[in-house]
Amino acid sequence: xxxxxxxxxxxxxxxxxxxxxxxxxxxxxxxxxxxxxxxxxxxxxxxxxxxxxxxxxxxxxxxxxxxxxxxxxxxxxxxxxxxxxxxxxxxxxxxxxxxxxxxxxxxxxx
Amino acid sequence: xxxxxxxxxxxxxxxxxxxxxxxxxxxxxxxxxxxxxxxxxxxxxxxxxxxxxxxxxxxxxxxxxxxxxxxxxxxxxxxxxxxxxxxxxxxxxxxxxxxxxxxxxxxxxxxxxxxxxxxxxxxxxxxxxxxxxxxxxxxxxxxxxxxxxxxxxxxxxxxxxxxxxxxxxxxxxxxxxxxxxxxxxxxxxxxxxxxxxxxxxxxxxxxxxxxxxxxxxxxxxxxxxxxxxxxxxxxxxxxxxxxxxxxxxxxxxxxxxxxxxxxxxxxxxxxxxxxxxxxxxxxxxxxxxxxxxxxxxxxxxxxxxxxxxxxxxxxxxxxxxxxxxxxxxxxxxxxxxxxxxxxxxxxxxxxxxxxxxxxxxxxxxxxxxxxxxxxxxxxxxxxxxxxxxxxxxxx
Amino acid sequence: xxxxxxxxxxxxxxxxxxxxxxxxxxxxxxxxxxxxxxxxxxxxxxxxxxxxxxxxxxxxxxxxxxxxxxxxxxxxxxxxxxxxxxxxxxxxxxxxxxxxxxxxxxxxxxxxxxxxxxxxxxxxxxxxxxxxxxxxxxxxxxxxxxxxxxxxxxxxxxxxxxxxxxxxxxxxxxxxxxxxxxxxxxxxxxxxxxxxxxxxxxxxxxxxxxxxxxxxxxxxxxxxxxxxxxxxxxxxxxxxxxxxxxxxxxxxxxxxxxxxxxxxxxxxxxxxxxxxxxxxxxxxxxxxxxxxxxxxxxxxxxxxxxxxxxxxxxxxxxxxxxxxxxx
Numbered sequence: 100x101x102x103x104x105x106x107x108x109x110x111x112x113x114x115x116x117x118x119x120x121x122x123x124x125x126x127x128x129x130x131x132x133x134x135x136x137x138x139x140x141x142x143x144x145x146x147x148x149x150x151x152x153x154x155x156x157x158x159x160x161x162x163x164x165x166x167x168x169x170x171x172x173x174x175x176x177x178x179x180x181x182x183x184x185x186x187x188x189x190x191x192x193x194x195x196x197x198x199x200x201x202x203x204x205x206x207x208x209x
Numbered sequence: 210x211x212x213x214x215x216x217x218x219x220x221x222x223x224x225x226x227x228x229x230x231x232x233x234x235x236x237x238x239x240x241x242x243x244x245x246x247x248x249x250x251x252x253x254x255x256x257x258x259x260x261x262x263x264x265x266x267x268x269x270x271x272x273x274x275x276x277x278x279x280x281x282x283x284x285x286x287x288x289x290x291x292x293x294x295x296x297x298x299x300x301x302x303x304x305x306x307x308x309x310x311x312x313x314x315x316x317x318x319x320x321x322x323x324x325x326x327x328x329x330x331x332x333x334x335x336x337x338x339x340x341x342x343x344x345x346x347x348x349x350x351x352x353x354x355x356x357x358x359x360x361x362x363x364x365x366x367x368x369x370x371x372x373x374x375x376x377x378x379x380x381x382x383x384x385x386x387x388x389x390x391x392x393x394x395x396x397x398x399x400x401x402x403x404x405x406x407x408x409x410x411x412x413x414x415x416x417x418x419x420x421x422x423x424x425x426x427x428x429x430x431x432x433x434x435x436x437x438x439x440x441x442x443x444x445x446x447x448x449x450x451x452x453x454x455x456x457x458x459x460x461x462x463x464x465x466x467x468x469x470x471x472x473x474x475x476x477x478x479x480x481x482x483x484x485x486x487x488x489x490x491x492x493x494x495x496x497x498x499x500x501x502x503x504x505x506x507x508x509x510x511x512x513x514x515x516x517x518x519x520x521x522x523x524x525x526x527x528x529x530x531x532x533x534x535x536x537x538x539x540x541x542x543x544x545x546x547x548x549x550x551x552x553x554x555x556x557x558x559x560x561x562x563x564x565x566x567x568x569x570x571x572x573x574x575x576x577x578x579x580x581x582x583x584x585x586x587x588x589x590x591x592x593x594x595x596x597x598x599x600x601x602x603x604x
Numbered sequence: 605x606x607x608x609x610x611x612x613x614x615x616x617x618x619x620x621x622x623x624x625x626x627x628x629x630x631x632x633x634x635x636x637x638x639x640x641x642x643x644x645x646x647x648x649x650x651x652x653x654x655x656x657x658x659x660x661x662x663x664x665x666x667x668x669x670x671x672x673x674x675x676x677x678x679x680x681x682x683x684x685x686x687x688x689x690x691x692x693x694x695x696x697x698x699x700x701x702x703x704x705x706x707x708x709x710x711x712x713x714x715x716x717x718x719x720x721x722x723x724x725x726x727x728x729x730x731x732x733x734x735x736x737x738x739x740x741x742x743x744x745x746x747x748x749x750x751x752x753x754x755x756x757x758x759x760x761x762x763x764x765x766x767x768x769x770x771x772x773x774x775x776x777x778x779x780x781x782x783x784x785x786x787x788x789x790x791x792x793x794x795x796x797x798x799x800x801x802x803x804x805x806x807x808x809x810x811x812x813x814x815x816x817x818x819x820x821x822x823x824x825x826x827x828x829x830x831x832x833x834x835x836x837x838x839x840x841x842x843x844x845x846x847x848x849x850x851x852x853x854x855x856x857x858x859x860x861x862x863x864x865x866x867x868x869x870x871x872x873x874x875x876x877x878x879x880x881x882x883x884x885x886x887x888x889x890x891x892x893x894x895x896x897x898x899x900x901x902x903x904x905x906x907x908x909x910x911x912x913x914x915x916x917x918x919x920x921x922x923x924x925x926x927x928x929x930x931x
Binding site (some may be wrong): 100104113122126127128130131132151153154176177178179180183192200 | 263264267338345348358361394398464
């Protein structure tokens with residue numbers, strides 16, 4: 100055990116100095132479920148995403164263009180059920196994960 | 210010294226999750242243990258009744274953070290039994306791969322925590338550094354490091370690509386080498402052996418009588434594994450061994466878990482080599498037919514049993530979860546009391562509690578009502594609890 | 605007359621600043637930083653990083669933060685003892701470091717028999733640990749205090765026998781004499797005293813309550829042991845006393861086995877060079893202590909006492925015989 104322990108004096112550290120310095124060393128694979136994005140042109144306002152969301156993070160509202168979803172990111176589980184159920188593939192989960200904010204309003208995706 | 214009571218929990222550095230164990234000690238010897246569970250009760254079974262079957266998938270995932278995929282597999286299997294449909298073989302194999310990756314991750318996490326509980330911080334740091342490899346490959350396969358959301362009713366949601374398979378093979382080689390090193394260290398490190406051999410003894414007939422499950426049971430010379438006794442998913446076709454040791458103590462449990470990691474690595478290799486082609490998902494109607502179903506799964510901690518009753522609507526009428534740690538709590542109380550032929554010290558508490566791999570978030574379902582001020586204990590049926598809740602709600 | 609005044613002022617400056625209290629407190633912070641960084645490096649991580657260059661000011665920052673925190677005194681404690689014990693512990697350790705030879709082969713305090721005083725001060729510290737654990741009426745503290753006394757039974761005798769071996773070899777009970785003797789012959793670590801050095805390192809690890817012997821303070825079992833009820837300034841003083849004890853123990857090991865601050869000197873620059881040699885040698889002892897901390901798990905109290913009585917004490921008696929034969 101002593102040999103292995105002393106060998107670590109010469110190894111590079113396993114810690115990554117994220118977020119202040121080594122942001123580029125943090126690898127996020129594609130397909131990672133991060134912030135959802137919606138393509139307004141493809142959305143037909145069926146409301147299936149709001150019905151199936153496990154945490155109630157999608158609210159279907161009525162505006163001049165018809166029904167459309169509003170995402171509440173502070174309730175979102177990032178499960179991807181909305182992406183799966185959308186018949187027009189209008190919702191996609193991007194690999195963006197740095198969505199923390201001081202402002203509650205920044206958590207609402209219209 | 211006269212006897213006094215040392216409370217461990219609900220907040221205590223030895224426990225990662227809140228539970229209360231009151232130890233009556235005499236000097237350093239423990240004479241009696243009184244457990245109280247329920248600090249992590251979140252009402253999941255009730256919440257499951259007001260969500261659709263699809264939404265419940267994600268609720269079941271959050272019963273536990275470490276063995277999350279075992280709960281979703283059990284749930285998805287349960288509902289598929291209701292439909293009485295078979296899911297495609299490729300989906301079965303992918304479920305097995307993800308389940309076994311979860312098992313590796315859980316056992317490595319446990320090894321680190323066990324090292325930390327006996328003060329061996331170096332082992333803790335090394336093991337958790339190697340666990341990062343498993344988390345990375347799971348993230349590449351499923352999209353998240355914890356709470357994978359890979360199971361759905363009718364199969365799995367994503368397919369594994371050939372690049373992910375190649376990456377996974379490399380990761381498995383690294384893991385196998387590191388796990389061999391940890392087995393060598395665990396078997397040879399004197400301070401670790403002296404803290405774990407002969408500690409937390411659970412005799413085989415006690416283990417059976419107290420309904421212990423999982424590695425706790427298998428370390429007491431009883432070869433009982435749901436994957437072998439009652440195979441589900443693709444386990445019938447995959448050759449592997451159920452691991453058991455007969456030393457009946459904490460050291461034996463360490464060996465069982467390390468060997469299960471080797472077995473899991475071999476199972477994943479077999480699955481990756483023999484992955485059948487085809488679809489990964491079966492489209493099923495939204496409402497399952499009415500009926501009841503029970504499904505069992507071997508979670509990393511033991512046998513996980515789910516029960517569902519459906520009445521034909523899109524929400525379940527009743528859902529019951531029996532997590533593995535609930536079966537291990539009477540066993541751990543027995544391990545912690547001093548017996549005629551061996552005594553248990555206070556210094557053994559953290560490692561014995563850690564050796565059953567407690568996951569108290571899984572455990573807390575309502576069993577018995579206790580009124581601590583009036584010192585009364587009783588059991589209610591569903592209708593009685595309903596009536597009480599309605600009466601109190603009106604007040 | 606003025607000569608006596610100047611000498612008095614020099615003496616006071618020696619006690620208070622260099623190589624006395626302020627210097628040793630600074631050294632205590634530096635050694636705690638080195639210990640944490642080295643321990644972290646062995647575990648493939650970083651350790652303190654952001655406060656000061658490479659985290660050098662982290663122990664000092666911890667101390668300042670603790671001094672500023674609220675000091676909670678539970679209702680049921682014995683108030684006099686609870687308030688006094690951190691101060692007594694601090695005073696004990698500061699007195700002890702005055703015996704160390706830092707900037708000259710003689711410590712600030714040096715007289716025949718000061719080796720016994722050094723050992724006695726370490727034992728007093730353990731008694732203060734016991735008293736502070738008992739006076740905070742908390743079952744975890746009581747268990748921790750009881751374990752501290754058990755541990756004292758274990759490590760006290762091997763440590764004293766190892767030190768007696770050194771005193772036998774040098775034929776004197778004065779630390780300055782022991783250092784001079786090593787200057788004339790080989791350092792004591794080369795020779796039959798090497799066993800004594802090993803025993804001293806192990807026993808001292810138990811004195812300092814570090815893994816594998818941090819049983820009185822075992823975090824996972826009894827929250828923080830005897831330290832549980834102390835907070836704010838009292839905790840800051842206890843932690844500082846613990847760090848000063850680290851300097852003292854490493855310094856004593858260097859003085860007894862590694863020839864103290866002796867080494868090749870340029871006349872005129874002696875205090876500076878002696879201090880540098882002292883620091884280098886104590887860092888060597890510290891490296892050994894930190895490595896032992898990283899490679900073992902924590903022992904149980906009965907295992908620790910039985911290990912000490914079954915292996916350490918016979919070994920130290922054997923070492924005494926060897927020294928008697930050779931000298």
